[in-house]
Amino acid sequence: MIKIWNETGFVENDPWVLETDEVQASEGERAVVGIEAFLELAEHSNESGFGVLLRPADDVTRLEPYLDRIALVAIAFPAFSDGRGFSQATLLRERLGYKGEVRAVGDVLIDPIPLMLRTGFTSFAVSNPTALARLAENRLPGIAERYQPTAVLANEAGGFSWRRIGGRGA
Numbered sequence: 001m002i003k004i005w006n007e008t009g010f011v012e013n014d015p016w017v018l019e020t021d022e023v024q025a026s027e028g029e030r031a032v033v034g035i036e037a038f039l040e041l042a043e044h045s046n047e048s049g050f051g052v053l054l055r056p057a058d059d060v061t062r063l064e065p066y067l068d069r070i071a072l073v074a075i076a077f078p079a080f081s082d083g084r085g086f087s088q089a090t091l092l093r094e095r096l097g098y099k100g101e102v103r104a105v106g107d108v109l110i111d112p113i114p115l116m117l118r119t120g121f122t123s124f125a126v127s128n129p130t131a132l133a134r135l136a137e138n139r140l141p142g143i144a145e146r147y148q149p150t151a152v153l154a155n156e157a158g159g160f161s162w163r164r165i166g167g168r169g170a
Helices: 035-043 060-069 084-095 113-119 129-136
Strands: 003-006 009-011 016-018 030-034 050-054 070-077 101-106 123-126
Touching (some): 030 070, 035 050, 035 060, 050 060, 060 070, 084 113
Parallel strands (some): 030 050, 050 070, 101 123
Antiparallel strands (some): 003 123
């Protein structure tokens, strides 16, 4: 069972469907298609509100001319050890200025969710039982130290490790 979660909690009646050969969006649902299918659609249509799936090897910069027509970018995490999706989200937010929804899909575990939020993810397709339980209890792990700037500014005090005075925090 996959549930969609964002910072306000679980999302009921999410309209997005990751299309595959076996699964197609039905009436009232919105399709999320791979980058090649999206580019083909975008070239022959002036429509907007698209959902695009990026796999780890996909070049996110190919979306740049169409970002104003994309409502959702789903970034695939085929394995918890594949971190390329973090870079894709950061590129979307910082370099390309994408303002829409960025969703993590695939092997989404509880521990990286705070880091994903910092790199610009706004929603998560979660199926891991431990992650679902912790999210239902509103128990995200914290980030005690931050070593690099990110696409989403942090509100907590402490700053970045290299900006600390005397090793005590600024």
